[in-house]
Amino acid sequence: MLQIEKQYVQWQDNETPRRARWLSESNQTPPARIVLVDDQTTADEAYRLACEGTSMLWQGDFHNARQLLQALTRRLERTEQRKVSKAAKSNKPAAHTALIPNLFHQHRQAQAQRASVLSRLLLELEAGYVSRLRRAPEFSAACTAAFGELDEACLISFRDLQGALGAAQWREKGVPIASLELSVFPHYGVFAPTRHEYVQLMLDAQLPAAHDLAFDIGTGTGLLAIILAKRGVKQVIATDLNPRALACARDNIERLQLPAIAVQQADLFPTEPPLANLIVCNPPWLPAKPSSALEYAVYDANSAMLRGFLQGVAQHLSPQGQVWLILSDLAEHLQLRSREDLLGWFVESGLEVKYRLDTQPKHGRSQDNTDPLFAARSAEVTSLWCLQPKA
Ligand SMILES: C[S@@+](CC[C@H](N)C(=O)[O-])C[C@H]1O[C@@H](n2cnc3c(N)ncnc32)[C@H](O)[C@@H]1O
Incomplete structure (x- = not known):
């Protein structure tokens, strides 16, 4: 995980030098130049300033x-749209397969550029996340839940503040998982299972005959561990590296009163338990470098978690045990990883495929043909690979 050190920013408030803690969960560097703006500042002027850095x-x-x-976002979208139209007019074959890896990198660059511009609008908060701005709501509870206690003044981007407020709403209302007739409550910075097509795969896969002990590696909200406990696995050990995920999983397990599940902080596997009959893992699906702690659930640099999981899993599995690996093939459609790579890693790990269950995502972006990654997203298949030690 990225370790964030305390950073401070300085600026001038009408000749008075000011200093405050810099808070950026999206890992934006502390601003070098800060100007004061208010209701008189036009959106065009603010956009120009933000684009200049x-x-x-x-x-x-x-x-x-x-x-x-919102006005800055609209301007940014218009600029992005103009670039796409210009590329289309110059007859560049935007979705040609040979260009697909570039397409993904361009998409990430555009996301980074968008984050950098939109993070230029800052708020000053006093200790305890209190704002003195006119009509500012009370958001110290949401910020404390997201970023932890803070006993000094800080500068934060309005965008990051909105992230904390959005997360507080998710945490309050939960994500309904219809097929289980329950909701899970994601915390800030924890993978929210808003597209949960893999839940049905987890319900359809047949449990191994012996299912006393299972591990859920990279548990996030605890969802997969919850499914296993609900399906009758007697004991489940759920691990994660991210302290926010551990707190979130514990919260969900407590709400659902599932004493069968224990949560442990671990890099992949739990420490020194007996061998498991079943080990499940839904790793981040895209091999790419996370740009902030918030992206560790989505991007896995060089497939390190996936490969580490596959390399170690057989040592933690009973001889008749099974591995359920949840993985989409989006990375394959984006030419970031090949099917041969994946099958080769199974073989190197002493595993063979017992069977595979597939499903096609139906989330909004897979149907949106204006999305630059539409060709890959619309072809995506999510699978549950049932693996077993090679005979
Ligand atoms: C795609 S999310 C899946 C979350 C959850 N299992 C689900 O299916 O909704 C991947 C999770 O793996 C965790 N993770 C990443 N690297 C890890 C590691 N080396 N050891 C344990 N957990 C890890 C992340 O923090 C994240 O919660």
């Missing part, structure tokens, strides 16, 4: 800051 500390009405951020 100047950060803007908001002094006006809280709700107007939200509107300004």
Whole structure:
């Protein structure tokens, strides 16, 4: 995981030098240049400043800051759209297969550029995440839940603040998992199972005859461990590296009163338990470098988690045990990993495929033909690979 050190920023407030803690969960570097802006600042002016790399500390009405951020987003989208139209007019074959890895890298670059521009609008918060802005709501509970206690003033981007407020709503209302007739409650910075096509795969796969002990590696909200416990596995050990995920999984397990599940912080496998009959894992699906702690559940640099899992799993499995690996083939469609790579890693790990269950995602982006990655997303298949030690 990325270790974030305390960082501070300085700026001038009408000749008065000011200093505050820099808070950026999206890993934006502390701003080098800060100007004060307010309700009189036009969206065009703010957009120009943000694109030049100047950060803007908001002094006006809280709700107007939200509107300004929306106006910046619209301008950014128009600029992105113009670039796409220009590429289309110049007859560049945007979705040609040979260009697909570039397409993914361009997509990530565009995301990074968008994050950098939209993170230029800043708020100053006093200790305990209190804002003195006109019409500012109370958000210290949401910020404390997301970022932890803070006993000093900070500067934070309005975008990161919105992330914390959005997460607080998810945490309160939960993500309904219809096929299980329950909801899971994601915490800030924890993989939210909003597209849960793999839940049905987990319900359809046949449990091994002996299923006293299972591991859920990289448990996130605890969802897979919860499914196993609900299906009658007597004891489940769920691991994660991310402390936020561990707290979240514990919270969900407690809400559902499932004493069969124990949560452990571990890099992959639990420490020194007996061998498991079943080991499940839903690793991050895309081999790419995470740019902030928030991306560790989605991107796995060089498939390190996937490969580490496959390399170690047989040592933790009973001779008749099974591995259920949940993986989409999006990385294959984006030419970031090949099917041969994956099958080769199974063989190197002493595993063979017992069977595979497939499903096709139906989430919004897989149907959106304006998405630059539409060709890959619309062809994506999510699988549960049932693996066993090679006979
Ligand atoms: C795609 S999310 C899956 C979460 C959950 N199992 C689910 O299916 O909804 C991957 C999870 O793996 C965790 N993770 C990543 N690397 C890990 C490692 N080396 N050891 C344990 N957990 C890890 C991440 O923190 C994240 O919670």
